[in-house]
Amino acid sequence: MxxxxxxxxxxxxxxxxxxxxxxxxxxxxxxxxxxxxxxxxxxxxxxxxxxxxxxxxxxxxxxxxxxxxxxxxxxxxxxxxxxxxxxxxxxxxxxxxxxxxxxxxTRTAAVSEGPATAGATTGDAAKGEASVEAAPVLDPRESEQWDMAAIKADKAHEITDGSRKVLVGVNDSGVDDQHPDLKPNFDAANSVNCVDNGRPDTTPGAWRPNGSHGTHVAGTIAAARNGVGIVGVAPGVRIASVKVVNTDGFIYPEYAICGFIWAAEHGMDVTNHSYFIDPWTFWCNDNGDQGAVQEAVRRAVNFATNKGVLSVAAAGNANYDLANKTTDNSSPNDTTPVTRPINAGCLDMPTELPGVITVASTTKTGARSGFSNLGLNVIDVAAPGSSILSTIPDGKYGVSSGTSMASPHVAGVAALMKSAHPYWGPRELTRALHKQADDVACPTAPVDARCTGTTAENAFFGEGLVDALDAVKR
The missing domain is CATH 3.30.70 (Alpha-Beta Plaits)
Structure with missing residues (x-):
């Protein structure tokens, strides 16, 4: 036609x-x-x-x-x-x-931000500053980044730091675009704030952080190779802030939907989602509120995928087997939690939605992080997530742990892969991430019966530890 x-x-x-x-x-x-x-x-x-x-x-x-x-x-x-x-x-x-x-x-508590105001989307965002390709030298604190060596990012950087044509969305609590390690790679023109009832607000600076989480994630993905601080997995790509976390720390469905649609319509190649959608840890496909919300978010993710966006998400930090759901006792988290039975139709969103790469966390020794969620045929790949050094607001650096820290490593690897293979879409990137991951066997001492599956794919590590070096080989 x-x-x-x-x-x-x-x-x-x-x-x-x-x-x-x-x-x-x-x-x-x-x-x-x-x-x-x-x-x-x-x-x-x-x-x-x-x-x-x-x-x-x-x-x-x-x-x-x-x-x-x-x-x-x-x-x-x-x-x-x-x-x-x-x-x-x-x-x-x-x-x-x-x-x-x-x-x-979309929530069980009253709307905290109040009535939506007309014209929330105003003006044009400030343009991001262009950066010059940096020389391939070590940044001062790069030797402290054990995580980069674990996924062979240091070896990958000998081949490429990634392409400026690749854009990664940091769907999180906002990014400090003035941080010296993030400013060279920050794309203000494609950044947005989605926490005003899910309406895109492009007011300059509206994407800035209300906490340290998003800035930490951004540094792991793409802290610049500029002789300052640390270096990210893909220090040559661009990053945009897609703010989906409000000042109370909630990520409601309308925020997340706004973020997925924005990424799809603003040329993002990869997005990172180090969160679960509030107020339910698991959204069940019932005939009520949760089923309708699950469908709406699924549509948003599918739209982004069809527009060429690879969505990468954290598996979660409850040491929970996502392949064998029984109960949920922590939801809703915006009012009073209740204990309820759940089943396979109840999803941790966005991480369990079709088309999303689900990432588990590992330690410096290569073991599964004790907090990391697991699940055979749920976890796609694993990446370092314990004691990760990265950027935090006001030009500082800090160490954090969580699958929130593991997921951006995979987003960075996907950005390197997209740089090396610019015509690959989400499906090709997904297949390559699976194929190139380094197999990790289930632990033998002590044995954990929850680690079902094989060395090639199991409940703890999925297809294995993500590999940045293989990602950039043509």
Whole structure:
């Protein structure tokens, strides 16, 4: 089908949808004010992925006493707000309700950031500064980075530091773009803040950090080779801050969805997700809130993958077997946790969603980090995550541990791989990450019965320890 034909059909579809809205609107009575308003809540409202159905779903939101915060017609997801305690049911009734496939609250506590403000996306972001290719010399604290040697990043750097054409999104708590080890590689033009109810805010500096986590992750991925501090796995690529963590430390679904769509539409090759989506440790595919949210986030990840973005995520730090789920006693974490039974239909998001690379953590000795989640056929690869030195805000450096620290090593390796093979997409990168990983056997002393599988692929290390040197060999 030609571009002209597709454009003509899209225009015609929009016209038909507009007529449908107008026609339906003439027979719809104005919603009466709610007698008893509840707390302000955010919802995902799922419809078919096209502009016409998205417009009709927006009408359903308004008819149910809600307001549209952000609409993503690319994936058929509308983010809505309402104080109507019956919103989830009401949005699926009436003339417009038939265009709603599912709807669910994104949290169990009231919206902390308050009502969404109009025009949250304002202005153009400041342009990132160009950097000059640095000479291949050791940075002052590179000798302290045991993790780089463990994945052979030091050997890979003898071949390449990565390409400036490759862009990695740090979907996290924000990045200190003025840190001397990050400033040379920071891309401000493609950075964004998604924590205003999931609306993209490109105000210059809105992507800056509200904690140290995102800056630490960014340094592991791409701290510059510039004679200062440390060096990242891919010190020659660009990084952008996609802020998805609010000041209270929560990553709600609407933030994450915004981040995935932003990355897909701003030319990112790889994104790192060192978080799980709040408030549920596991989102279950039920017919209620969690099922609707799971579907909305799945669509966002799939959209990003189809746009050429490889998503890499931390496996989690609960020492939990993701392949054998039984109970969850830590959710919801924004109100009062309850103990509940869970099963394979309950997913740690985004790490367990299709198309996402799930990363476990290892120690300096090569063992599985005691905190790292595990799971046969869930873990893709492993990487160093215990006692990792990296950048933190205000030009400083610090040591942190977690699968949050392991995941950016894999994102960096994928960025090196993309640099060496620019025409590879997410599927080719995934296959190569699996194939090139160094096999790691299950521990024999002491034996841990949870490490099922073989040396080639097991519950602790997946396909093995990621290999940066193999990633850059053509």
């Amino acid at each position: 030609s571009r002209t034909t597709r454009r003509t059909r899209l225009t015609a579809g929009l016209a038909i949808a507009t007529l449908a809205v107008a026609s339906l609107g003439t027979s719809t009575a104005q919603a009466s004010p709610l007698e008893e308003a509840g707390p302000l809540m955010n919802y995902v409202v799922n419809t078919k992925a096209n502009p016409g159905h998205s417009m009709l779903a927006e009408r359903a939101v308004e008819a149910a006493g809600g307001s549209v915060v952000q609409s993503w017609p690319q994936i058929g997801v509308v983010i809505a707000q309402s104080t109507n305690p019956d919103f989830r049911a009401d949005v699926r009734t009436g003339l417009f309700g038939r265009f709603v496939q599912s709807a669910g609250a």
